[in-house]
Amino acid sequence: MYVFDICDTLYFSNTTFDFIPFVLEREKAFLRKVLFKIYTIRFSPIFLSFYFLNKxxxxxxxxxxxxxxxxxISKDDLYSYGREFHSQYLKNKEVKETHLKLKEAIKTGEIVILLSSSIDPIVDAISQDFNVQYQSSSLVYENDICTGKLAYDLTNKKHIEVTKFQAGEELITVVTDNFSDQELMKLAETRYAVIYKKSAKQFWDPLKPYYIDLS
Structure with a gap:
């Protein structure tokens, strides 16, 4: 069984933060686009406030x-935007090295699971394109309208979720760049660490992974 992270593993993208302005542009939500920029521009007063609150x-x-x-925004519209986002935006940001591993695993009949803290409209679109299973963070929908809140956040829980897909003691291969996936990597027989800086090897070396070096 192969388990793949998505953001910065399969795509050069933080998919949630790239998806939101993609949606707001199509919704012609000018004020919300401005707010998004205020929230995410580094060193803005609000961004810095968020940073310290996070700590x-x-x-x-x-x-x-x-x-x-x-x-x-309706669930149907968000899922439609998710498919557009995948075909129009993410397709141009594929990490070829990890996509080759993904396609090889599918071709050889391996079970492939996408485990991502990204939100469901995005991950569902990717999983449909490759016809694989997934678990993601998921939004709350009331009467099929998004509330903007999370019903479930997969962050730091992938090592728990993966057991729901395993058949007994089935061995897994994990492909990720994400330091927070350390516990998930520990469960794997074969590990691939995607790195963008040579210094990342200091973090991953104790787990003896294969490296996909994009530095």
């Missing part, structure tokens, strides 16, 4: 308030 509360306030900008 105190361990809650990603930048992500929390950015997701609220999707409130009021």
């Amino acid at each position: 105190i509360t361990s809650i990603d306030h930048c992500r929390k308030y950015s997701l609220l900008l999707l409130s009021g």
Whole structure:
């Protein structure tokens, strides 16, 4: 069984933060686009406030308030935008090295699972394109309208979720760039660490992974 992270592993993208302005542009939500920029521009007073709040509360306030900008949009529209986002934006940001591994695993009949803290409209679109299973963070929908809140956050829980896909003691291969996936990597027989800086090897070396070096 192969398990793939998505953001900066399969695509050169933080998919949630790239998806939100993509949606707001199509919704012609000018004020929300301005708010998104204020929330995410580094060293803006609000961004810095979020940063320090994150340290105190361990809650990603930048992500929390950015997701609220999707409130009021229907689930159907978000999933439609997710498919557009995948075909029009993410397709141009594929990491070829990890996509080759993904396609090889599928071709040889391996079970492939996408585990991502990204939100469901995005990950669902990617999983449909490759016809694989997934678990992601998921938004709250009330009467099929997005509230901008998370029903479930997969962050730091991938090592728990992966057991739901395993058949007994099935061995897994994990491909990720994400330091927070350390516990997931520990469960793997074969590990591939995607790195963007040589210094990342200091973090991963104890687990003896194969490296996909994009530095």
